[in-house]
Amino acid sequence: MSKLSYAGYRFPPVIIQRAVWLYARFTLSFRDVEDLLAERGIMVSYETVRRWVRYFGPTIAADLRRRRPKPHSTWHLDEVFIRIDGRLVYLWRAVDVEGEVLDVVVQSKRDKRAALKLLRKLLRKTAFVPDKLVTDDLRSYGAAARELGLSRRHERGRWRNNRAENSHQPTRRRERKMQGFKSAGSAQRFLSVHAATYNTFNVQRHLISAKTHRAFRASAMQTWREVTAAA
Template sequence: MMPLSYARHQFPPAVIQHAIRLYLRFTLSDRDVEELLAERGIDVSYETVRRWVVTFGPAIAANLRRRRPKPSPRWHLDEMVVRIGGTLMYLWRAVDDEGEVLEVLVQRRRDKAAALKLMRKLLKKHGVAPTQVTTDKLRSYGAAFREIGLTARHEQGRRQNNRAEVSHQPVRRRERKMRRFKSPGSAQRFVSVHSATYNTFNLQRHLISRPTLRTFRVQAMAEWHAATATA
């Protein structure tokens, strides 16, 4: 865990941490966070909120990922179209069968090279190969698996891959709220930080009892406080 330094910032660490959590956890704009802080008597510009997210977001995301358990060996891969800076691009996503976001990658193509890049990042990042991979019927996946020698069972079909397709929804909501991403770099930075926060606070509340939900919420907040702790 890497402690964060909030030195040379006008506001206390607690305010910065709270503003970043509001922005990443909920479907809020910079201006929405500014309004919520103003209700508490904290006068912060939305541009300051944006700079806090850019400055501290990647380090917080890295700390959150270090605390996550190993993913399930059953992975779901999918890609969706996004318009970034007026150009159509693809957001490639990998999740496990429990909804944990494993990787999100912004790419210009929807081909074998793009599928290869996603798989290589996944294998390097997690250090283990899946036992089963579910995708849609894009043939680029099969070609990429053969090139890297992946022996996992490969299932294809739209309905079988609902887990990955549904996982795009939070990013779609944020994309609309942000009035689309402005550049590939900013889009990649945002989805990487957002996915780490999403994994921490995605509690599958419809599958658990109320007392268990309260316990999981306490655990999620403890993980957040540990990831944003001061040096």
Template sequence: MSKLVSYKRHRFPSQIIAHVVWLYFRFPLSLRLVEEMLVERGIVVSFETVRRWALKFGPAFARRLRRKTPSCRDIWQLDEVVITIAGQKHWLWRAVDQDGYVLNEIVQTRRATKAAKRLLKRLLKKQGVAPKRIITDKLASYGAAKREVMPDVEHRSHKGLNNRAENSHLPFRRRGRVMKGFRSPRYLQRFVSVFSAVRNLFVSPRSRRSPCATHLHRINAMAAWKVAANVAA
């Protein structure tokens, strides 16, 4: 795990800062809504301060969150979604596993083989092991990239097979509407990396659907979040 998060030279206690960042990335709340929720608790923090804390501490927390152990039995589902930034189209390429856990995502200006190759290379570097198979829609760029980057991995390409990857865009799209868009590709990349790391932690896998298991998962997730934020009791 990376080094501890430092709150030096900040007027507010670490618990408040961590709670604010958690609210912002965990729920579809605007900066001003987070500000309003804090006022109800008697905490006066401007929406601009919320934004600065999210930018500064969000990536640090995300780096410290527990990661799923890679496995050669994993099945990767890949998909891309278009995002318009300042009138220009960009594509957010995303890979999830068979449980819907976001493995990696990257913002690119092209929807072509070069972009697909970049995603696959990042995935292999980060995961350290190739998957059992990859599943994509019928975009030809995936097949071309797979043949160059991981030629021995099974590839299934059919519209509808990668529903899990397509559905993984929905929480991000809902959040994007609340934020009313993104100012730059760099800001989008930074935000979505933290957003997905937090969602990976708090959303229980499909195999844990009973109320008791879900409750236990949430307790463990919050404990892990406090450790990542360096505010554990």
């Protein structure tokens, strides 16, 4: 992928890159990022940070996704409700057995059609059929799996899908910090950027030694620098 162009921006690329990284990587608001930059003598308004994230975030996320290795062949699917502008919508999420976020889709319903949309998108993006598809007991998953010929690979159970259910926690934290999403479109944009950043920096710290963790963290930062490098 071609390098990002920062032409026409008053601030140097390194400041823009740092602002976008802070917002995408940590549970911070735009005003929090503004304060962190101000502490370092960089006077940037939170609205400017918001525009940077909105403009550069999707492109960065797309490049990060392209650089990820092939996901595990066991997928966990789950849906959770969120409120957007007072309206109840559903956040459909798919992760693999290692916690890698495969996709996040905001939809208005939790029926067969919504489940099919998520599964078809997953199959198209990953370009392979999973060995195992784990969900809760929502009938929409079974109907969608039958239509796609995945019934034999589909496993259901209330307690078997904790992997996907736990993956909602970072999103819930961000939702509270942002005081809710303003629209379905903005939620979809943010969650796509957040998922790609989360996958890059989620190195399963509790499963590895400190030395290995430092190496993985350095590798993640190097990937971020390559993706955000100026043209």
